[in-house]
Amino acid sequence: MPDILQVQGLETQFRTREGIIHAVNGxxxxxxxxxxxxxxxxxxxxxxxxVMSMLRLIPSPPGKVTAGKAxxxxxxxxxxxxxxxxxxxxxxxxxxxxxxxxSFNPVLTIGKQVAEPLEVHMGMNQKQAEDRVAEMLAKVGxxxxxxxxxxxxxxxxxxxxxxxxxxxxxxxxxxxxxxxEPTTALDVTIQAQIVDLVKRLRDxxxxxIIWITHDLGVIAGLADRMAVMYGGFIIETSPVRDLYAHPxxxxxxxxxxxxxxxxxxxxRRLVSxxxxxxxxxxxxxxxxxxxxxxxxxxxxxxxxxPLMQISPDHYTACWVDTETGRERS
Amino acid sequence: xxxxxxxxxxRDLVKHFPIMRGTLIQRQVGAVKAVDGVSFDVYRxxxxxxxxxxxxxxxxxGRAILQLYRPTSGSVIFEGVDLVKLKGExxxxxxxxxxxxxxxxxxxxxxxxxxxxxISEPLIxxxxxxxxxxxxxxxxxxxxxxxxxxxxxxYPHEFSGGQRQRVGVARALALEPAFIVCDxxxxxxxxxxxxxVVNLLEDLQSQMGLTYLFIxxxxxxxxxxxxxxxxxxxGVVVELADRHELYNHPLHPYTQxxxxxxxxxxxxxxxxxxxxxxxxxxxxxxxxPSGCRFRTRCPLADTICAEQxxxxxEAAPGHWVACHMV
Numbered sequence: 001m002p003d004i005l006q007v008q009g010l011e012t013q014f015r016t017r018e019g020i021i022h023a024v025n026g027x028x029x030x031x032x033x034x035x036x037x038x039x040x041x042x043x044x045x046x047x048x049x050x051v052m053s054m055l056r057l058i059p060s061p062p063g064k065v066t067a068g069k070a071x072x073x074x075x076x077x078x079x080x081x082x083x084x085x086x087x088x089x090x091x092x093x094x095x096x097x098x099x100x101x102x103s104f105n106p107v108l109t110i111g112k113q114v115a116e117p118l119e120v121h122m123g124m125n126q127k128q129a130e131d132r133v134a135e136m137l138a139k140v141g142x143x144x145x146x147x148x149x150x151x152x153x154x155x156x157x158x159x160x161x162x163x164x165x166x167x168x169x170x171x172x173x174x175x176x177x178x179x180x181e182p183t184t185a186l187d188v189t190i191q192a193q194i195v196d197l198v199k200r201l202r203d204x205x206x207x208x209i210i211w212i213t214h215d216l217g218v219i220a221g222l223a224d225r226m227a228v229m230y231g232g233f234i235i236e237t238s239p240v241r242d243l244y245a246h247p248x249x250x251x252x253x254x255x256x257x258x259x260x261x262x263x264x265x266x267x268r269r270l271v272s273x274x275x276x277x278x279x280x281x282x283x284x285x286x287x288x289x290x291x292x293x294x295x296x297x298x299x300x301x302x303x304x305x306p307l308m309q310i311s312p313d314h315y316t317a318c319w320v321d322t323e324t325g326r327e328r329s
Numbered sequence: 330x331x332x333x334x335x336x337x338x339x340r341d342l343v344k345h346f347p348i349m350r351g352t353l354i355q356r357q358v359g360a361v362k363a364v365d366g367v368s369f370d371v372y373r374x375x376x377x378x379x380x381x382x383x384x385x386x387x388x389x390x391g392r393a394i395l396q397l398y399r400p401t402s403g404s405v406i407f408e409g410v411d412l413v414k415l416k417g418e419x420x421x422x423x424x425x426x427x428x429x430x431x432x433x434x435x436x437x438x439x440x441x442x443x444x445x446x447x448i449s450e451p452l453i454x455x456x457x458x459x460x461x462x463x464x465x466x467x468x469x470x471x472x473x474x475x476x477x478x479x480x481x482x483x484y485p486h487e488f489s490g491g492q493r494q495r496v497g498v499a500r501a502l503a504l505e506p507a508f509i510v511c512d513x514x515x516x517x518x519x520x521x522x523x524x525x526v527v528n529l530l531e532d533l534q535s536q537m538g539l540t541y542l543f544i545x546x547x548x549x550x551x552x553x554x555x556x557x558x559x560x561x562x563x564g565v566v567v568e569l570a571d572r573h574e575l576y577n578h579p580l581h582p583y584t585q586x587x588x589x590x591x592x593x594x595x596x597x598x599x600x601x602x603x604x605x606x607x608x609x610x611x612x613x614x615x616x617x618p619s620g621c622r623f624r625t626r627c628p629l630a631d632t633i634c635a636e637q638x639x640x641x642x643e644a645a646p647g648h649w650v651a652c653h654m655v
Contacts, residue, residue: 042519042520042521043519157610159610160610187382187383187546187611188382188546188548188587188590188591189382189586189587189590189606189607190382190610191590191592192589192590192604192606192607193606193607195592196604196606214519214520215592216520216594217549217591217592217593217594218592220592220593220594220595220596220598220599221592221593221596221599221600221602240596241596241597244594244595244596244597245597254521255520255521256594257524258520258521258523258524259520259524259549259594260549260550260552260553261549261593261594261595262548262549262552262576262588262591262593263593263595263598269528269531270524270527270528270553271524272521272522272524272525272528273521273522273524273525274525276489276491276522277519277521
């Protein structure tokens with residue numbers, strides 16, 4: 001499958017009272033057509049800022065994309081005119097957000113809001129748009145979709161609202177769906193419903209997905225490939241199975257070890273990662289994980305490791321081979 | 330660590346929040362039946378996990394046990410005394426024996442007090458220490474929860490979420506309680522920091538012989554930390570069992586669906602798993618379904634489920650369940 005999106009060397013900074021925060025520090029990744037990529041990391045690691053930068057949704061000031069390219073079907077999203085990017089957003093690349101309550105306009109009906117991209121991007125009239133919206137709402141599992149067009153967001157439950165949000169994101173048949181922690185605010189049985197729905201729609205519509213999450217459980221069953229972020233860098237990326245079976249970066253190892261698993265027989269002590277995630281007041285010229293790392297060697301404090309290929313499709317940013325404990329040559 | 334001595338006995342605990350209408354003359358038009366008849370025992374030295382989805386009444390149960398909400402009816406017998414009947418000074422004194430750790434480490438620490446003041450306040454209120462010894466005790470407690478004792482003069486905003494939660498733990502330990510209600514103590518924290526706090530709670534339990542009621546919606550974490558687990562749905566406990574028993578042989582259809590919905594961080598297992606996807610949402614606790622609360626979403630529901638509320642009975646030794654179909 002050809003690449004539909006190529007992000008190269010993306011850097012984003014925020015100006016704050018304390019100084020400049022280096023939120024994203026040179027992130028590169030590719031997304032293939034129809035592929036599901038999971039971006040995983042803890043709060044503040046830059047996972048949301050990465051996709052927001054790509055779509056030019058970073059409020060400026062205080063934010064600024066200072067370097068990099070985001071090539072969508074060969075065209076750079078970062079240098080397009082406002083008119084062009086507006087057409088890409090919503091019609092070709094669309095987004096689902098974490099909080100389904102605050103991402104809708106509370107004073108417009110669901111029918112109006114879901115129809116808006118159709119009227120703006122596809123030039124449909126109200127009648128055509130309404131039919132398409134009802135069809136889409138039925139597809140995401142909203143009972144009596146025709147009647148519910150006139151309902152307001154508060155008349156839906158959290159899970160139903162997230163379904164409507166997905167319907168709105170997919171109504172123009174985008175090539176890429178970006179989901180930013182879409183199930184974090186939901187209960188686990190509702191989360192299962194939404195994940196199930198997204199899988200079904202993916203098989204039916206064939207869009208590529210970027211799924212941002214801190215939950216290593218959800219992504220295990222959903223993504224084809226995964227990128228783990230820390231301190232504004234991608235520190236490990238590989239196909240999902242490989243990453244869970246052979247994590248190589250000390251942070252990924254720690255993250256997987258700190259999760260209790262429901263299918264574990266006994267009870268072991270959780271592996272905790274000491275210390276705290278970094279505050280990115282300067283762009284680190286050493287490995288950002290070094291202060292918390294059990295494997296750190298002299299070199300980690302002088303040189304930030306780039307992503308290095310360790311097997312055909314597995315890249316890791318670490319100077320140490322964690323399997324042997326020896327420095328990579 | 331777990332003994333057979335019952336530390337806390339909760340019987341038919343009910344907490345209804347009245348819904349009032351009218352401005353001048355208020356009258357009650359209904360009630361949110363947040364907790365509607367909950368019974369369980371907590372043994373000394375154990376961790377009882379209380380799980381359920383948002384709005385199921387798990388936090389209200391925790392607060393009603395500590396009398397932070399006065400229960401509508403039922404009894405809470407703690408070390409032989411019914412807390413529901415206590416008031417004033419007597420109740421205040423028993424509060425020394427039971428403490429709480431809150432979910433939000435940002436909202437549960439007073440921003441205008443130093444960490445030392447926060448931790449020593451309970452000691453001063455209960456007249457256990459004067460301000461000098463309280464200060465020393467605060468330093469000792471900070472060391473106990475893994476923070477630098479020199480931090481006593483710092484304010485909560487100078488700490489990260491995980492560190493604040495440690496301060497919350499230190500405050501709860503100040504009075505050397507026997508029993509601590511942990512109300513979602515880790516859900517506001519990052520994954521790598523969650524493990525730090527859970528390990529701390531486990532260490533303190535084995536050092537000091539604490540008993541925990543651990544309230545959470547994260548089933549994998551509850552399974553990790555608890556000895557026994559109670560599952561709540563819409564104000565009632567639907568199943569209670571030893572954690573291995575509950576995860577290996579869940580009897581209630583809700584527990585089965587809940588367990589199957591929890592993702593496992595392993596793509597190979599995830600690819601093979603069969604999920605039970607529940608239909609619809611949790612009904613409103615203002616007007617819960619008749620009979621069994623779960624029947625509107627239950628794949629096994631029959632006519633009897635609408636007519637009769639199922640008894641909470643012991644289906645196997647130590648394994649309690651409330652379902653007509655089991």
